[in-house]
Amino acid sequence: MSDQEIKNDQERVLKFNILRFNPQVKGDTPVMKTYEVTEAPGMTIFIALNDIRENQEPSLQFDFICRAGICGSCGMVINGRPDLACRTLTSKFPDGEITLLPLPGFELIGDLSVNTGKFMRGMSERVESWVHDDMAEHVDLDRLEERMEPEVADEIYELERCVECGCCISACATKRMRDGFLGAVGFMRLARYYADPRDKRTDPDYYELIGDDDGVFGCMTLLGCQDYCPKDLPHQTQIAFLRKKMALVK
Incomplete structure (x- = not known):
C-alpha cells in the first residue's frame, strides 16, 4: 500500500x-x-x-x-x-x-x-407580509380563488424558496452601517407579493414601505446577499425590479 x-x-x-x-x-x-x-x-x-x-x-x-x-x-x-x-x-x-x-x-x-426570529417578525410586520385582498372585509369561505397561470405560480414559488436564515443580512454591508435597513430578505418578500395577482395593494403602498434609504434605494449593490445566499436566490434581479417599480411611482 x-x-x-x-x-x-x-x-x-x-x-x-x-x-x-x-x-x-x-x-x-x-x-x-x-x-x-x-x-x-x-x-x-x-x-x-x-x-x-x-x-x-x-x-x-x-x-x-x-x-x-x-x-x-x-x-x-x-x-x-x-x-x-x-x-x-x-x-x-x-x-x-x-x-x-x-x-x-x-x-x-x-x-x-x-435571535433571527425577532428580526424576521419585525421585517414581516414592516412589509405587511400577507396577501392584501380587497375582498378581505367580506370573507366568503366558499369563494374560489381565481385561476393562476402555471408560469405565474412558478415565479411566486421561486421567491418563496427563501428560508429566512439571515445569511443575506449578515453579509450586507449596508445593514452593518444602517440598523433600520430592511435587507434582501425583506425585498424578496415584497417582490413575491408584486408577483402575486391576488395581492391588491397599490404602488404608493409599496413606496411607503421601502422607498427610502432604509429600503431598496439604500442598497449599495455590493450584493453580499446574492453571493452568500444558501438557496442561490436572484437577489440582484429582485432589487433591480423593485427599484424600477419605485422609480415609476408618481
Whole structure:
C-alpha cells in the first residue's frame, strides 16, 4: 500500500475553533475554544457540532430544526462565510481546520445561537407580509380563488424558496452601517407579493414601505446577499425590479 493510500485510509481529525460566549451569564467574556472531532463520511458541520455537544461540551449553544436546509435555523459564519451548518460538508475544508462564529447583525442568544426570529417578525410586520385582498372585509369561505397561470405560480414559488436564515443580512454591508435597513430578505418578500395577482395593494403602498434609504434605494449593490445566499436566490434581479417599480411611482 502506498503512502497516499495509507493517508486516505486513515480517519481525519478535524479542529473546530468556536466562539463561546453567553451574554446571559454576568461577567462572561467571549473566548475562542478549540475542539477536535474525528471526521466521518458525509459529515456536515451540523453533525460535528452535535458530536461536540454530546461528547465534549454539553453547554454549547447552536440552533437546528430540520437538518435539511429548509428551516434556516442553523445559519452561522463558517470560515468567514455565512452559511447553513446542515448543508456544509466538512470535506470541503482540506486542512481540516474550521472556525465558527455567530451570524452578525442579530441579537446573540449564546455561542452560535442568534435571535433571527425577532428580526424576521419585525421585517414581516414592516412589509405587511400577507396577501392584501380587497375582498378581505367580506370573507366568503366558499369563494374560489381565481385561476393562476402555471408560469405565474412558478415565479411566486421561486421567491418563496427563501428560508429566512439571515445569511443575506449578515453579509450586507449596508445593514452593518444602517440598523433600520430592511435587507434582501425583506425585498424578496415584497417582490413575491408584486408577483402575486391576488395581492391588491397599490404602488404608493409599496413606496411607503421601502422607498427610502432604509429600503431598496439604500442598497449599495455590493450584493453580499446574492453571493452568500444558501438557496442561490436572484437577489440582484429582485432589487433591480423593485427599484424600477419605485422609480415609476408618481
